[in-house]
Amino acid sequence: MTVCTLLEGDIAASWTAADNTNIVATDTQKQTVYVMAKLHPVNPPELFGSILADHFLQQYPHISVAHVSIVVHRWARMSVDGAPHPHSFVRDSDEKRVVEVVARRGQGLSIKSGIKGLLVLKSTGSQFWGFHRDEYTRLPETWDRILSTEVEAGWNWRAFGSGLEEVKKEVESFDKAWEDARRITMETFAKENSPSVQNTMYLMSEQILAAAPRVESVEYTLPNKHYFEIDLSWFKGLKNTGEDAEVYAPQSDPNGLIHATVTRQ
């Protein structure tokens, strides 16, 4: 896990008057994370983030807001000789599980969960036609294209106004929501003959809201990672465009970027 803690409170004088009296040193915050990781569960990350954020308000009366963000890195258990290895793991993807917790004194906790870096691609089952055309439009319509994106998804939980105890009561929901969101994202991406990135991300969001009653809104940010066919007709008339296209060039940039926030009615 990569943990980031940021504190707000009666500490402006350290900036404006070089008075360090109220600074909770970054090293103190770092040591706190180590101690709390030893004393408390670190999973689900929503719980660990809430324990940390709540601690900073309990420990320091002059701190009014604590921000804790957590990135969980993947370690998949290795399979060796056809069996799960007891103590060996592999980083099988750059995909991350992410959590942002904010504790505000007297207002409880807010939690946002999410996924980042889930890189997916489909070789067909994606279309884009019927969009607005004018003198600036060059993009041809397509009924069959490669679709690839690096998924950034987030879901916002209804506020935990009573604080840490309320989070603890909901603890079973966090892993389930992450598993559901990840499954829904990949299944919808794969199964839908997508008419657009926009519609596909909306269908994903609707299903996540249905699967997690305490989630109030879902956000997706999806870059359209383009793969362009390569005209090879210069080489002895070799056909590699349209329905003959097989060799494609991935485009680093620029790429389309599409964002949506879907909120429960």
Ligand SMILES: O=c1[nH]c(=O)c2nn[nH]c2[nH]1
């Ligand atoms: O799915 C898509 N949505 C868009 O808005 C877009 N713009 N260019 N290609 C696109 N594909």
